[in-house]
C-alpha cells in the first residue's frame with residue numbers, strides 16, 4: 001500500500017534521515033522503532049508529504065506522492081507527535097475543520113465525525129473544548145482528527161506519549177479495530193513493549209538508517225539462541241511451575257508473578273479515564 | 275474553496291472566541307480616540323478661547339477701551355494679573371501671550387494717528403515660543419481693537435476736544451510743515467470741531483457724531499468652516515476614531531501574522547501540510563479572515579464614535595464600506611507579509627509593532643496630515659495608512675461622494691496585492 005524507498009533528508013549539515021525504506025501493508029501495523037533523534041518524525045514527515053525528501057520516493061498504491069494538492073493525500077492520515085488541536089475549538093469543530101480540509105461536507109462529514117469520536121470514546125465530549133481535556137483525551141482526539149477523512153493509511157507519530165495505561169489500552173484497541181478493517185498503519189515509538197504488543201512487522205532505525213526490518217518473530221531470531229532473554233508468560237502460573245523452571249537453571253525473579261501493569265489495572269480498573 | 279472558507283471560519287471563530295483580546299482590540303482604540311478627540315478640539319460646540327493677559331500701565335480712557343474690547347473678543351480668555359505675573363504665566367505655558375500697554379499710550383497713540391514724526395507708543399507682546407501662531411493672531415486682533423479705540427476717542431465729542439485742541443497747537447507751531455499742508459489739516463480740525471459740537475448738542479442720537487464714531491473696521495468677517503454641511507462642523511473625534519481604528523486594527527493584523535508564525539511551531543502546521551491544501555490556499559484563507567475581522571473591528575470602533583462622539587458618515591456610505599474593506603485587506607496582507615518576512619515570533623513582534631507605529635504616525639493617524647510640512651505631506655502619500663485615513667476622512671467629516679473614495683480604495687488594494695504577492699513568494703511552506 002504505502003512504500004517509501006531510500007529516503008534521505010538533511011537540515012543544513014545535520015543529516016536527519018540517511019536511507020530509510022519501509023512498506024506498510026493493508027491489515028498490518030508496521031512499527032517504526034528508534035531512539036530519540038533517530039529520524040522517525042522526519043521519516044513520517046516525508047511519508048506524509050510535509051517535507052520533501054532530498055532523495056528517495058514515497059508512493060501510495062503504486063503512485064508517487066508529490067505536490068501539495070496530490071489526491072493521494074486523501075488516502076493518508078497523520079497523527080502528529082505533538083497534540084495538534086485547536087484547543088479553543090470544540091472537539092467536534094476540530095474534526096469538522098480537518099474533514100473540510102479534505103473536501104468533506106454535509107451529512108458525510110457529520111457521519112464521519114461521529115464515527116471518529118465514537119471510535120476513540122469521545123462521543124459524549126463533542127461540544128467540549130480540548131483545553132478542558134485531560135492528556136489522554138487530547139491524545140485520543142488527536143487520533144480522531146486523522147480519521148475523519150477515512151484514510152487507507154494511518155501514520156501515527158508516538159501517539160501514546162503521556163497517557164495512562166487505560167487510555168493506552170483503549171488506543172491500542174482502536175488501532176487493532178482499524179487494522180481489522182484493513183487499514184495500513186505505521187506506528188512510531190521508542191517503547192519496545194508497545195511494538196511487541198501491537199506491531200506485525202517492525203523497522204528499527206537509528207542515526208537515520210534502518211538497522212533491522214522484519215517480522216517480530218524473525219527479529220527475535222536475530223539474537224543467538226543462548227543469549228539471555230526475558231519472556232513474559234501469561235496464564236495460571238503456580239509455585240510448582242516456577243520451582244521447575246528454577247531447577248532447570250533459569251533465574252526466576254519477581255514476587256507476585258504478575259506485571260506491575262496488571263496490578264495497576266487490577267486496582268484502577270480498565271475503564272477509560274477523562 | 276471549501277478548505278479556504280473552513281480555515282477562514284476557524285480563524286474568525288477563534289478570534290471572536292477570545293473575548294479578552296477582542297475587548298482590548300475594541301476598547302483601547304475607542305478610549306484613546308476619545309482622549310485624542312477631546313484634546314484636539316472635541317465635538318463642535320464652542321470655539322476654544324486663547325488665554326492671554328493684558329496689562330494696562332496707562333490707565334487712560336483709550337487704553338481702558340482697548341482692554342475692554344479685547345476682553346469682549348470671543349477669541350480670547352483675558353486676565354490681568356499684572357506685568358510680572360503675566361510674564362511668568364507665559365513662561366509656564368499657562369497663557370499664550372501677555373500684552374503690555376505702556377504709560378502714556380492713550381496720548382501718544384492719538385497723536386501718532388496724524389503725525390508721521392510723532393513718537394509711537396510701544397506695545398509689548400510677550401509670547402510663548404511654542405505657540406508662535408498665536409502671536410500673529412494676537413497682533414492682528416490687537417491692531418484692530420487699538421485702531422478702533424484710538425480713532426474713536428480722537429473723534430469723540432468729549433476726549434476728542436482736548437485732542438483736537440492739542441493737535442491744532444502742534445500743527446500751528448510746527449516749523450517744518452508746508453503752509454498748504456498746515457492749512458488743510460487746520461481745516462480738517464475745524465470740521466471735526468463742528469461734528470463734535472453737534473454731537474454734544476444732541477446726545478440722544480446715541481452714537482457720537484450722529485453715526486460717526488471714529489474709524490471702524492471697514493468689514494466684518496463671517497466664519498464658516500468648509501466641511502460636509504453648513505450646519506455641521508469639523509469633529510476632532512472623526513479624525514481620532516479613524517486614526518486609532520487604523521492603528522489598532524493594524525495591530526490586530528500584526529497579531530494574525532504572529533499567529534501564523536507561532537502555528538508553524540505547532541503540530542497543527544503538520545496537519546495542514548499533510549492535508550491536500552496549498553500555500554496559496556492557506557494564505558488566501560488568512561486574507562479572508564483578516565479582512566472580515568478588520569472590517570468588523572472598524573465597524574465596532576466607528577459604532578462607538580457615532581453613538582457617543584457625534585461622528586457621522588456625511589459622505590457616501592458605500593464609499594465608507596469600500597474604504598473599510600480595502601483597509602481590511604491591507605491589514606490582512608500586511609499581517610501575512612510580517613509572517614512571511616519574520617523570523618522568530620518574539621523578534622518579529624517588536625519590529626512589526628515599531629513598523630506599524632511609524633506607518634500610522636506618518637499616515638496621519640495621530641495628528642492629521644494637513645498639519646505636516648508640505649514635503650512630508652507629499653512623501654507620506656507612499657504610506658498606505660495615509661490613504662486609509664484620507665479615505666475615511668473623505669467619507670466622514672468631509673462628506674464627499676463615492677468618487678473620492680475610489681483613489682484610496684484603489685491605492686490600498688494595490689498595496690494589498692503587492693503585500694500578498696510578496697508574502698506568497700517569501701512564505702516558507704516546505705520544511
Ligand SMILES: Nc1ncnc2c1ncn2[C@@H]1O[C@H](COP(=O)(O)OP(=O)(O)OP(=O)(O)O)[C@@H](O)[C@H]1O
Pocket residue numbers: 011014015016017034035036037038039040041042043081190
Ligand atoms: N527542522 C529541523 N531542523 C534541523 N534539524 C532537525 C529538524 N528536524 C529534525 N532535526 C534533526 O534531525 C534529527 C532527527 O529528528 P527526528 O525528529 O526525525 O527524530 P525522532 O526520531 O522523531 O526523535 P524523537 O523520538 O525525539 O521524536 C534530530 O537530530 C533532529 O535534531
Ligand SMILES: [Mg+2]
Pocket residue numbers: 040041042081157
Ligand atoms: Mg519524533
